[in-house]
Amino acid sequence: MYKIPIGDIVEILISWLTTNFTSFFDGIKSILLTVINTFAWIFNGIPFYITILIFALIAWKFANKGTGIFAIVGLLVIQSMGLWRETMQTLALVITATFIALIIGIPLGIWMSRNDKLNNIMRPVLDFMQTMPAFVYLIPAVYFFDLGQVPGAVATVIFAMPPVVRLTSLGIRQVPEDVIEASHSFGATSSQLLFKVQIPLALPTILAGLNQTIMLSLSMVVISAMIGAGGLGNVVLRGITQMRIGEGFEGGLAVVILAMLLDRITQGLGQQKRKIKQ
Amino acid sequence: MVKVEVKNLFKIFGPTPKKIYPLIKQGINKEQILKQTGHGVGVNDASFAVEEGEIFVVMGLSGSGKSTLIRCLNRLIEPSSGEILIDGQNIVGCSKETLQDVRRKKVAMIFQNFALLPHRSVLDNVGFGLEIQNEDLNTRNQKSIESLELVGLKGYENSMPSELSGGMQQRVGLARALTTNPDILLMDEAFSALDPLIRKEMQDELLSLQDRMHKTIIFITHDLDEALKIGDRIAIMKDGIIVQIGTPEEILNSPADDYVKEFVQDVNRAKIVTASSIMKKVDTIVSSKDGVRVAVRKMKEASISSIFVVDKARHLKGIVTIDDATNLLKQNKNDLESIIHKNVNTVSGNTSIEELLPLFISSPYPVVVLDDDNRVLGIIFKVSVLAGLLGEEDNDV
Numbered sequence: 051m052y053k054i055p056i057g058d059i060v061e062i063l064i065s066w067l068t069t070n071f072t073s074f075f076d077g078i079k080s081i082l083l084t085v086i087n088t089f090a091w092i093f094n095g096i097p098f099y100i101t102i103l104i105f106a107l108i109a110w111k112f113a114n115k116g117t118g119i120f121a122i123v124g125l126l127v128i129q130s131m132g133l134w135r136e137t138m139q140t141l142a143l144v145i146t147a148t149f150i151a152l153i154i155g156i157p158l159g160i161w162m163s164r165n166d167k168l169n170n171i172m173r174p175v176l177d178f179m180q181t182m183p184a185f186v187y188l189i190p191a192v193y194f195f196d197l198g199q200v201p202g203a204v205a206t207v208i209f210a211m212p213p214v215v216r217l218t219s220l221g222i223r224q225v226p227e228d229v230i231e232a233s234h235s236f237g238a239t240s241s242q243l244l245f246k247v248q249i250p251l252a253l254p255t256i257l258a259g260l261n262q263t264i265m266l267s268l269s270m271v272v273i274s275a276m277i278g279a280g281g282l283g284n285v286v287l288r289g290i291t292q293m294r295i296g297e298g299f300e301g302g303l304a305v306v307i308l309a310m311l312l313d314r315i316t317q318g319l320g321q322q323k324r325k326i327k328q
Numbered sequence: 329m330v331k332v333e334v335k336n337l338f339k340i341f342g343p344t345p346k347k348i349y350p351l352i353k354q355g356i357n358k359e360q361i362l363k364q365t366g367h368g369v370g371v372n373d374a375s376f377a378v379e380e381g382e383i384f385v386v387m388g389l390s391g392s393g394k395s396t397l398i399r400c401l402n403r404l405i406e407p408s409s410g411e412i413l414i415d416g417q418n419i420v421g422c423s424k425e426t427l428q429d430v431r432r433k434k435v436a437m438i439f440q441n442f443a444l445l446p447h448r449s450v451l452d453n454v455g456f457g458l459e460i461q462n463e464d465l466n467t468r469n470q471k472s473i474e475s476l477e478l479v480g481l482k483g484y485e486n487s488m489p490s491e492l493s494g495g496m497q498q499r500v501g502l503a504r505a506l507t508t509n510p511d512i513l514l515m516d517e518a519f520s521a522l523d524p525l526i527r528k529e530m531q532d533e534l535l536s537l538q539d540r541m542h543k544t545i546i547f548i549t550h551d552l553d554e555a556l557k558i559g560d561r562i563a564i565m566k567d568g569i570i571v572q573i574g575t576p577e578e579i580l581n582s583p584a585d586d587y588v589k590e591f592v593q594d595v596n597r598a599k600i601v602t603a604s605s606i607m608k609k610v611d612t613i614v615s616s617k618d619g620v621r622v623a624v625r626k627m628k629e630a631s632i633s634s635i636f637v638v639d640k641a642r643h644l645k646g647i648v649t650i651d652d653a654t655n656l657l658k659q660n661k662n663d664l665e666s667i668i669h670k671n672v673n674t675v676s677g678n679t680s681i682e683e684l685l686p687l688f689i690s691s692p693y694p695v696v697v698l699d700d701d702n703r704v705l706g707i708i709f710k711v712s713v714l715a716g717l718l719g720e721e722d723n724d725v
């Protein structure tokens with residue numbers, strides 16, 4: 051039976067891209083590297099107790115007192131395991147990836163909400179991005195960006211972006227028709243409609259997307275460590291490959307603590323918006 | 329002055345409205361057009377003019393095209409063809425900027441389900457129209473507070489819409505519409521979502537606001553009582569066609585067709601039908617200077633048992649009965665003034681039947697309808713009141 055050469059085509063495409071767009075990828079690489087390093091430099095530059103305090107305050111303000119306490123305890127545990135540097139590195143990577151996912155994802159989601167055709171095209175693409183085993187993204191990422199944090203961030207963005215796109219589009223589509231009509235009846239322009247009505251009303255949904263995106267980013271930590279993204283993923287990976295169960299567990303625990311903390315904070319953010327809305 | 333004029337307005341839903349016009353011309357009805365072509369006829373050749381300061385009510389059964397019609401007036405729905413003149417300016421086919429300007433300055437809309445912005449406080453909802461016009465915050469808030477005062481919601485500036493009852497939410501909707509100081513208010517079943525008591529209250533409030541503000545209001549409802557209460561004129565729609573336009577009385581007294589008749593059949597006529605529409609012209613009347621003899625002759629000629637007496641200017645003096653008059657003649661007296669009964673009830677032309685009825689209990693004589701200068705316009709017999717209630721009055725006035 052004839053074999054459709056999908057794999058060959060992808061390989062040809064990628065090698066064509068790498069040879070013809072080298073400077074483009076180099077540009078992206080240096081930008082991403084700067085962003086990640088800036089975050090990492092900031093997080094590691096601040097003394098750990100101040101970072102913990104800031105986290106606790108944010109958690110308390112956006113979520114609740116319990117989350118604030120959890121932030122203090124959890125981050126102290128990480129510090130005492132000697133994983134502070136790695137945690138901050140991972141945080142920098144996650145924040146960079148989330149940031150990029152938002153910058154691309156929210157406008158894309160808005161566009162999808164206003165354009166049914168684009169919506170129909172993008173939905174399967176998003177499904178594809180999210181369900182493709184994340185490992186698959188590692189190969190082209192390495193092709194384009196070598197090893198290190200940048201391909202890790204890129205693979206993370208691709209894998210983690212779909213929820214924020216999807217939920218931005220959904221949130222805007224769910225704004226009640228009569229509210230839209232009322233805004234039009236007062237002579238709102240489409241950008242006034244977007245910024246004064248649609249986005250504010252969709253915000254809780256968009257924040258739910260942000261939450262999912264952050265969680266997916268964290269789930270990529272170990273995978274992206276395989277291509278040298280470093281951070282906590284590296285600790286876990288080392289634990290696995292060198293059969294050091296204790297170390298691996300500690301790395302895993304740090305990831306879980308970070309995930310829970312970011313989850314509660316972003317969820318709190320969404321709930322706060324929802325409270326105002328009601 | 330005409331404020332809003334609609335000429336031959338059509339709205340046909342579907343991909344090729346042009347192909348539908350010939351079918352409409354042939355008189356094929358809406359249902360068949362939908363079945364044959366998949367096109368919906370929303371508004372079918374509507375023409376009407378609304379005067380400045382008028383409350384123009386549009387009424388009709390569900391699906392008759394009321395919402396479509398009112399949404400064409402600010403082009404929330406794009407008309408298929410026709411003209412809509414606001415202050416003489418045709419807004420069909422005008423530029424986006426012009427339309428935006430009309431929506432911002434001239435026309436405001438109030439919705440059945442209030443359509444408030446749930447994420448904004450009452451104050452920020454009310455100021456929305458001005459915010460859209462990039463008005464500064466101070467002016468915005470000041471004007472919003474003024475409108476909130478107008479609708480009786482002072483003190484609720486910082487509440488969220490969801491904290492308010494339906495009636496209060498619609499007051500916010502009303503305040504929001506008033507804040508941009510538009511000349512024209514479009515109200516699509518604005519009170520239909522409210523329970524009856526609140527609804528009545530809102531109607532009264534709208535009328536009292538209207539007394540002060542003299543807006544031009546186009547009001548959609550499917551409730552006849554509401555239409556009769558607040559409408560200066562009423563248009564009745566059926567299948568996208570305006571079948572009749574008239575004052576509440578005209579609609580009640582001479583319904584254009586069976587559809588309208590069915591609409592008005594169970595209305596409380598006692599509230600709506602007025603004295604002037606059931607009164608009879610007075611052919612036989614006697615002047616006080618004419619004397620008893622003339623009075624008796626006139627009564628005999630017309631075979632009636634009493635006759636009204638007026639002075640030179642047709643001001644009512646009272647009534648004399650044939651018995652009193654013949655008695656006087658037997659005594660060889662001729663002084664009409666001495667036998668005039670003064671206990672005659674008088675009313676103005678716009679008195680409703682409901683108010684007329686008790687008058688027949690307090691006096692045995694017919695009721696006299698006077699004009700603004702107290703001259704006799706006509707008289708009403710008890711029997712014409714009953715006929716008026718049943719909608720059977722003959723129009724010989």
Ligand SMILES: Nc1ncnc2c1ncn2[C@@H]1O[C@H](COP(=O)(O)OP(=O)(O)OP(=O)(O)O)[C@@H](O)[C@H]1O
Pocket residue numbers: 341342368369370388389390391392393394395396397550
């Ligand atoms: N967007 C649309 N597409 C197709 N047909 C429509 C659309 N909007 C309205 N119609 C049709 O136009 C007709 C008039 O609808 P419209 O909503 O104006 O009626 P209405 O008099 O306001 O009724 P109701 O009292 O139920 O509000 C209906 O037959 C409806 O099915």
Ligand SMILES: [Mg+2]
Pocket residue numbers: 394395396517
């Ligand atoms: Mg309607």
